[in-house]
Amino acid sequence: DGGITQSPKYLFRKEGQNVTLSCEQNLNHDAMYWYRQDPGQGLRLIYYSQIVNDFQKGDIAEGYSVSREKKESFPLTVTSAQKNPTAFYLCASTGTGGPQPQHFGDGTRLSIL
Amino acid sequence: GESVGLHLPTLSVQEGDNSIINCAYSNSASDYFIWYKQESGKGPQFIIDIRSNMDKRQGQRVTVLLNKTVKHLSLQIAATQPGDSAVYFCAENMTGRRALTFGSGTRLQVQP
Numbered sequence: 001d002g003g004i005t006q007s008p009k010y011l012f013r014k015e016g017q018n019v020t021l022s023c024e025q026n027l028n029h030d031a032m033y034w035y036r037q038d039p040g041q042g043l044r045l046i047y048y049s050q051i052v053n054d055f056q057k058g059d060i061a062e063g064y065s066v067s068r069e070k071k072e073s074f075p076l077t078v079t080s081a082q083k084n085p086t087a088f089y090l091c092a093s094t095g096t097g098g099p100q101p102q103h104f105g106d107g108t109r110l111s112i113l
Numbered sequence: 114g115e116s117v118g119l120h121l122p123t124l125s126v127q128e129g130d131n132s133i134i135n136c137a138y139s140n141s142a143s144d145y146f147i148w149y150k151q152e153s154g155k156g157p158q159f160i161i162d163i164r165s166n167m168d169k170r171q172g173q174r175v176t177v178l179l180n181k182t183v184k185h186l187s188l189q190i191a192a193t194q195p196g197d198s199a200v201y202f203c204a205e206n207m208t209g210r211r212a213l214t215f216g217s218g219t220r221l222q223v224q225p
Contacts, residue, residue, distance in 0.1 A: 004156075033212055042202060042215035043157070058212060090156050099145035099164060099206055102213060104156030 003027065006091050006105035012113045013078065013085060021076045021108045023091035029103070030096050032074035036060060037088040037107075046089075049074055050096075078110060086111050125222040132190040134219045136203035139184060145206035147213065148177060148188045150199045157202060160188070190221075198223045 004025045013019045025032065031050045035043035045058030049068040063082025068074055074093075078085045088109050092102035126132050138146070144165040149157035163170045163177045163186075170177050176189040186203050200220050204213040 006156075035215075040217075042217045043213075044215075045212045048212050092156075099162075101147050101159040101162055103159070104149075106156045107154070109154075 004091055004093055004103055004105035006089075006108050008108060009106070011108055011110045013110060014113050016080045018077055018079050019110065021078070021089055021091075021110070023074045023076065023105060024072055025074075025091075025093045025103075025105075026072065027093055027095070027103060028071075029093035030071070031094045032068070033092040033094075033102060034058075034064070034066065034074070034076045035090045035092065037090060043090060046076065122217070123220045123222065125224060126193050127224050128193060128195060130193055132188075132193045132197070132221060132223075134188045134190075134201050134221065136186040136188075136216055137184060138186060138203075138205050140205065140207055140214075141181075141184065143205040143207055146177070146179060146186050147204045147206075148175075148186075149202045149204065150197075151202060151218070152199045160201075193221075193223050195223045195225060197221060 007022045033048040034046040036046055037043050044060050046064050047058050047066040049055035052068055052071050055066050055068050063079055065077045088107050090107045091105045094102045147162040148160040150160050151157045161172045161175050161177045163179050174191045178187045200218040202215050202218045204215045
């Protein structure tokens with residue numbers, strides 16, 4: 001089945017450590033997104049990429065970095081500069097050619113040790 | 114800034130009843146709206162969408178209504194089932210922007 005795969009499902013970060021969250025899609029979508037979700041809240045946009053080798057900051061990009069070297073992959077790095085990284089991270093993708101819904105993975109829950 | 118919000122944080126209904134979840138948006142330039150369902154520990158699941166040139170769209174047991182005059186969006190679920198229990202989010206697409214803006218969500222609890 002086509003879809004979006006996020007890994008790992010749970011991740012723990014130590015102080016001063018960078019961690020990378022994986023997002024892979026086999027939907028042949030051009031655009032990919034990273035969102036952060038805090039308990040009882042909606043999704044906030046971290047970064048998005050509309051095409052390979054190009055990406056833009058979202059509303060809360062500070063302390064995060066991304067790359068888009070392949071169409072299928074859009075990894076997110078949570079750097080040590082992100083002082084409050086504990087959250088549920090969601091990756092999404094969408095095709096081009098007019099308004100259409102984003103498809104989501106099942107998320108990675110990041111916690112601090 | 115402009116945002117999408119919800120009127121009710123929690124909605125409790127009896128199994129078999131109809132549910133109505135509301136959403137207000139503030140950006141009159143938004144031209145595309147989506148409803149998502151999110152179960153605990155999972156990613157949002159697409160339910161139904163609607164474009165701004167429509168007032169109503171129906172799916173299986175669900176209907177989305179769009180009132181552009183008052184910038185209001187609603188999701189109606191017919192014959193609500195226990196499996197409908199989840200958090201529901203509305204989201205909007207702002208013209209010229211490829212990313213969605215999400216509301217804070219409404220938790221739907223279905224009582225047996």
